[in-house]
Amino acid sequence: GAGVSQSPSNKVTEKGKDVELRCDPISGHTALYWYRQSLGQGLEFLIYFQGNSAPDKSGLPSDRFSAERTGGSVSTLTIQRTQQEDSAVYLCASSMSLDTEAFFGQGTRLTVV
């Protein structure tokens, strides 16, 4: 499709397990963002990739969180040893450049039980 694609759309996992969330940006978009949003809250910035530059990881809440972007396209956000407070919607967005609007995927709803 032409939009940002995220998978899975929903994920229920047990506390302590690792999870991987995937984002397929719009083709040709060099910038990719990960955010998370807890129920009723605003967007919390996690990490930003721009082309071949080193990613901006300043928003990652702990060392249990990591992300990579392979070949400048698909990105994977990994959460190790999940905790209940990790439950949220994880949103991915991509943009063609810094000056242009970002397009969001529909998000992955993560529930840690």
Next chain:
Amino acid sequence: RKEVEQDPGPFNVPEGATVAFNCTYSNSASQSFFWYRQDCRKEPKLLMSVYSSGNEDGRFTAQLNRASQYISLLIRDSKLSDSATYLCVVNFAGFQKLVFGTGTRLLVSP
């Protein structure tokens, strides 16, 4: 000071009312500005870009005030369907990324 600040609201207005939101930003080097709309349990979607000269799209008008470092969104003749959260977005040239505000919630009632 937060990079991008918005009044979280909610703003409760009747149908037909005019409502305005402001958003302040901290980085004077910012060059691109946007308003996004987010419906409940949906992803944010672009509402409009904000240009230096100001711009209008139907009932929506966006303005930029560089001197005071804020952008505004004016909605005229509010509709029930305008009920949503409105997110202010600013590019931070020095940090090379788009920064989102936490949003202003609007509730339009009959």
